[in-house]
Amino acid sequence: MIRSLPNTRPYTLGFKLYVILFFVFLFAPLLITCVLAFNDSQFPALPWKGFTLEWFTADLPERVGIFHDSLNLSAIGVSFKVAFWVSILSTLVGTCGAFLFEQENFRLKQALYFLMLAPLVVPGVILGISILLFANTLGVFFENTFNLDVPLFRPGFWLVVLGQFSFISTLVTLVVSARLKKFDHSLEEAALNLGATRLQVIWHITLKFLRPAIIGAGAVAFLMSFENFNTTLFLVGSQSTLPITLYLQVRDGSTPVINAVSFLLIVGTSMLAVVNLTLSRKKE
Amino acid sequence: MALDLSVEKVSKSFGDFTAVNEVSFAVEQGRFFSILGPSGCGKTTLLRMIAGFIEPTGGRILIRGSDMANLPPNRRPVNLIFQHLALFPMMNVAQNIAFGLQRRREKKPDIDRKVADILERVGLPKFGNKNIGQLSGGQKQRVAIARCLVLDPAVLLLDEPLGALDLKLREQMKVELKKLQAQVGTTFIYITHDQSEALVMSDHVAVMNKGRFEQVDTPRMLYAHPKTPFVARFVGDNNAWNGIVADQRDNLCTIKTADGQTFSAGAEPDLKPGATVSFFIRPEAIIIAPESGLDDFNRLTVTIKSILFDGANSRLLATPTDGDAELMIALPQNRQYDHLAAGDRVDIGWSARSASCFRVP
Amino acid sequence: MNAARSRITLPFLIFVTPVLMWLFLLIVLPHIDLLLMSFRIEDDAGAMVWSLVNYLNFFDEPVYWRTFTRTAVYAILTTMITFSVSLPVAFYITKVVSPRFSGFLSLLLLMPFWVSELVRVYGWMILLRESGVINHFLLRAGLLQRPVEMLYNDITMVMGLVYTSMLFMVVPLISVLESLDDSLIEAAYDLGGNVFSIVTRIIIPHAMPGIVSGGIVVFMLTLGNYLTPNLIGGKNSLWFTEQIYNQFIASFNWNQGAAFGFLLLILSSAMVWIGLKLTRQKLSQVVQ
Secondary structure, eight states: OOOTTTHHHHHHHHHHHHHHHHHHHHHHHHHHHHHHBBBBBSSSSSSSOOOOHHHHHOOOOOOGGGGOOOOHHHHHHHHHHHHHHHHHHHHHHHHHHHOOOOOOOOOOOOHHHHHHHHHHHHHHHHHHHHHHHHHHHHHHHHHHHHOOOOOSSSSSHHHHHHHHHHHHHHHHHHHHHHHHHOOOHHHHHHHTTTTTHHHIIIIIIHHHHHHHHHHHHHHHHHHHHHHHHHOHHHOSSSSSSHHEEEHHHHHHHHOOHHHHHHHHOOOOOOHHHHHHHHHHHHHH | EEEEEEEEEEEEEEEEEEEEEEEEEETTTOEEEEEEOTTTTTHHHHHHHHHTSOOEEEEEETTTTOOTTOGGGGGSEEEEOTOOOOOTTTSSSSEEEEEEEEHHHHHHHHHHHHHHHHHHHHTTOTTTBGGGGGGGGHHHHHHHHHHHHHTOOOOOEEEEETSSSSSHHHHHHHHHHHHHHHOOOOEEEEEOOOOOHHHHSSEEEEETTTEEEEEOOOOHHHHHHHHHHHHHHSSSOOOOEEEEEEEEETTEEEEEEETEEEEEOOOOTTTTTHHHHHHOOGGGOOOEOSOOSSSEEEEEEEEEEEEEEEEEEEEEEETTTTOOEEEEEOOOOSSTTOOOTTOOOOEEEGGGGGSSSOOOO | OOOOOOOHHHHHHHHHHHHHHHHHHIIHHHHHHHHHHTTTOOOOOOOEEEOOOHHHHHHHHHHHHHHHHHHHHHHHHHHHHHHHHHHHHHHHIIIIHHHHHHHHHHHHHHHHHHHOOOOOOOHHHHHHTTTTTHHHHHHHHOOOOOOOOSSSSSSHHHHHHHOOOOOOOHHHHHHHHHHHHHHHHHHHTTTTOOOOHIIIIIIHHHHHHHHHHHHHHHHHHHOOHHHHHHSOTTTTSSHHHHHHIIIIISSOOHHHHHHHHHHHHHHHHHHHHHHHHTTTTOHHHHOO
């Protein structure tokens, strides 16, 4: 049954086999995607026609590698910019949220807390369309009332940032709150007792304590933003993010360039994940 | 009398490490049997082998005469009380107790009756609907025992169940557990590292060390006649000395210590002159200011270094005037010795037969 | 710990202002707007008027409410399959495998979670399609005479949905099973329990908070998923998010889309609420 109980051999072996199959199921699509990025073929399919780096480096009429593919390259650039702003904004606001819900008492705190959790249970598509509608409503209102055309209210870069920010902030708030719960309040009290103001205490003591959690949450926010599809789908303008660009290519037929992009994404995110995990391990 | 449990030369090794080394013992029906030993001595491994969680690497375990080899825990007529009781928090008291009966597919009316019965017997009538979180430490203990007893096991195994309780409750539960055992008449095998638990409750105690049984005896015999130096040190407090046998007659030997003192102590006849020995004398066997003219009596003058007042358990800490050993001496609180103070010199002594003496290998 | 600070202090204002702006401007007001828009239509003269037509359309047009029901049923089915697949894995990692490997295995388990959903779905496409890797191997092994299209059917779609959201079930299950004291399982076994009774009476009741939080997240993600049904689901078997997308992007009928969106929101909130009620838990406990 468990490791401290005597187990029959069929039980142990059967269980092991199940878990191995599970991990094969988990990694098969990722591995095959990576492998086919190096296949010297016009299609992301077997048979294996030899190893090549051309899907990364080539700039030929029939084969354009990812490093020369302006469509995907610019999408990667947009995604980086979006993720940068989303992680900055959501880290700032999420940290404020953690302080607000962990350290302050006010009326309607429970209701506001519930509201803060709401983006977790609202499907991303709904967040996308409601923000799109609201921005449109505001845009129409500004145009009719002040005769102003505000570009922010039309689908585009900043609306994507705001849409992703709206739910990623919740995750940051929860991560930072979890760390703040472990904070020893006697440290704050000692600093207050030594003559610091509350803001000085927060700046010098509490934020220093929270730094690993904030950095970790920022990294997660960056990844979530970089990969977001559902909310972004309704908010993109002319500057498409990478997941949207890839989606359109995959839907209309695919070339091994997509495997090459996927390979870079898998390697990049894995590295970021490993760095993040080792950092958080070290801190503990 | 019938044997409920017999363990024959049971061993268990984990790689190179031998946790239990050819242990044999037998327990008669209805007895309270304790296995006492320091942590890491192998007592938990032994208990888990009896319960069936671990397969022995050698030897046999028989319960009521039938061999338990290859029988999984859920089919053995023994039940285990876990260290932290392992009551199921997701069920109430009655559901906890009914769990084992339901596994035997007993009928609902029978189960209800048995649960009510056993709750009555452990003194918790009408507690069936309570949640585990609502119970006190002592009540949880009784529910855990009821949960096993309702299955009518041949042997009930207890894995230091008092360890997690605070001191006051522990003292109380010792007495209660003893009474409960006498009342239900089930054989209890109890493991503990606390000698007082073992001595107070048990009919027989096995002292275990490094995977072996050092001595199996009644509590009184263990305390009065330890058979090995380990038992002498581990059960109760003892003053210890090393020395060399100078003479031996009538099961009394004369011992010379390194710092030049001479004592006599009870010993086995096979201790020959020249053997290196340890000998032990209990603090309460030492008499302060003994009367003169006693036979086979050791006498000594000591300087009091400090007085450790602890109510009925008060002690003197003293060193012999012509030696450097440190002695612990019981200080009865009958007002007779109120005048003693640190720095005083007093005469002390003990009967040679109250000291025990062992060869040092 | 904190004395009640009823006075409005500077730190309080610093914390509360951005949070209120975030929640009201990006969550509350957009959703109110969504609700209002769903009750508006353009009349013949081109002016906006109040109406229930958007909702009536939903009930009149079988393809709408069938897609809706289908989405809900498949989302529930996906959640249940995800749970049954994940529980043994979480149990193996926390209780069966030697502790030396359990840390490594849970790390390994998390890796695909970091990779974009699109990449994962794409991986399945090149594995399963007619010219895909699995067909290639089956043909070479002689098990198939001609390639078989394994994409674009409901079974593959559900498998893809399970794959996409599985990690959100495994992770809470691992953390809740870690907190289960081994001696409870040993005690149940000692009292005569077998695998079935231990799983149903001890493990599942103990794991309930993890099951509910995992279930809610998986259900929600599945219900709102667009990529997986769109890329590997059948062409004639729509997912409700696709209906919303069609209204917004293809038909450009935002009011109809708003009504659909609101219906999906009600469905997801209702299922979350029922899940919490059935297991007597609070949302704030579940997200911890």
